[in-house]
Amino acid sequence: MTLPAHLAPAAPSPLEESQLVLVLGGVRSGKSERGEAIARASGLPVTYLAFADPDDQAMAERIARHRARRPPSWEVVEVGDDLAAALASVADRRLLLVDGLGTWIATVLHRAGALAAQPPADAFASARERVTAGVWALAARAAKAPTVVVAEQAGEGVLPPDAGSRLWLDLVGDAVRTLADRARTVELVVAGRPLPLGAAPVVGFGGAIGGVRGGSPRAAASAATSADPGAAVAAASDPQLARLRKHGDSELAAGLADHAVTVAGSRPPAWLYRRLREALDERAARYPDERAACSALAAWHGRDPAEIVPTNGGAEALWLLAVALRPRLAAVVTPSFTEAEAGLRTHGVAVTHVVRTPQTGFALDARAVPETADLVVVTNPAAASGTLAARDDILALRRPGRVVVVDEAFVDFAPDPDAVSLAPLDLPDVVVVRSATKLFAVPGLRAGWLVAAPPLAECFRAVRPPWSANALALAVLEAVAGAARERRRAATRAAERRADLAQRLADLDGVETFPGVAPFCLVRVPDGARVAARLRELGFAVRRCGNFAGLGDDFLRITARDPRANAKLVAALGRALADSGG
Structure with missing residues (x-):
């Protein structure tokens, strides 16, 4: 696609800086659902650009179905033929989901008269220029903020043999190739199954979105099996995965009393x-x-x-x-x-x-x-x-x-x-x-x-x-x-220890303890990170819960031990709270 000189950016964004995910597919392939799943999984606020014409009765049912799938918190912007103007209205902090690039291109062609039986003389050139400007604006936006584009795979489907339809096919193909050249990852959806395209895929958007992979050779790692055929596992250096893979045993160190690992007992019976x-x-x-x-x-x-x-x-x-x-x-x-x-x-x-x-x-x-x-x-x-x-x-x-x-x-x-x-x-x-x-x-x-x-x-x-x-x-x-009897005996002992710990915690000011049946107590304390650090200084390891979705640094998980160990832990917790001002 050749961009007119007056519309050309100074230089295309390099591939490694792109935050673009391109999802391709044929008609009814499941590509829209895949794009929505990627956007939803990001955890980011989402702006959805909608191209379908709500006045088209044939599209009304499909539009309603798409709207029902989308979370109510998503911002929806309806776009006419000026994609560049619509993009300028979307905040950079939001993930942009563009669903139906081919639909937008068809709208541009229609409004330029390029699909008419007798198109105006300048219809093709005018439509091509408008599409080119929109595609480059989309690529430029993806260089600075997360963007998911859902597009038709050019040539997948039956097209009427007229000049306007052939132009649509050319423009879709050119647009997809332009975006693919700048995408962090490209997927082809076939029968509802996403197939990653290209070599050395890794997690995209800095690990913010599961199921999205892109191409940094430094971070890539291959896998023999994957949910998507031919895909690679996410890189071990991905910060989000590192956060997910931190558990209670990582809190332990020599000399610390273990109230972090959720194992009832220190050795097998x-x-x-x-x-x-x-x-x-x-x-x-x-x-x-x-x-x-x-x-x-x-x-x-x-x-x-x-x-x-x-x-x-x-x-x-x-x-x-x-x-x-x-x-x-x-x-x-x-x-x-x-x-x-x-x-x-x-x-x-x-x-x-x-x-x-x-x-x-x-x-x-x-x-x-x-x-x-x-x-x-x-x-x-x-x-x-x-x-x-x-x-x-x-x-x-x-x-x-x-x-x-x-x-x-x-x-x-x-x-x-x-x-x-x-x-x-x-x-x-x-x-x-x-x-x-x-x-x-x-x-x-x-x-x-x-x-x-x-x-x-x-x-x-x-x-x-x-x-x-x-x-x-x-x-x-x-x-x-x-060993049914041994199972119940061990569970009863663990329940007694948990009840003992919960009772002792209830005597501390500033500690909120949540009910449960597992061999630990979840508590919320002021300035939990500092309290946990002070407990380590006092010789006790507890599980910090900042990497659990839905919790935060003020939550600590404390495994119950025998009453004597529980008493020592609670005394140290009281001191840690006092030292931290809690």
């Missing part, structure tokens, strides 16, 4: 330790065989062994979601264990948050999940607050075409786990992720499993690495599955 010694003698010299563990877990949950998939801890099951299920838009209910989101974003899946707030007691509202989400991930009890949702509240998340994944890492601490767990329910669209780590203090063995209907279970089994669960982890799963 004696009976489990004996089973581990036996397994080490009997199984270490052989490749892992998971059949006995699957049968034991199936008997526990009342399921078939084919519905049990052992994994390298619950975290591996969550990291397999993208490649096993290939979702288009994942809704993650937060605050929660962040590895599910980290895995989804790394594999290019757009992620949106459904935030449970302290103002509502971290209640779960299924209506807050976007209807377009085909995957919902929720922890129960919640990993940050310890809040337990009723089984019916979790089941309310189900929708046709959607898979619901329930991370039940803490469910054994519930007063009646079997009454709230979804593991015993034979549901075709629900995946339950479990772990033996928390209750029996074996985080180093990575003993996890998932429960799902056979078709879903096979999806996960097909993408697992071979021998995913090691022999000792399988021995743990087999032993825990048959």
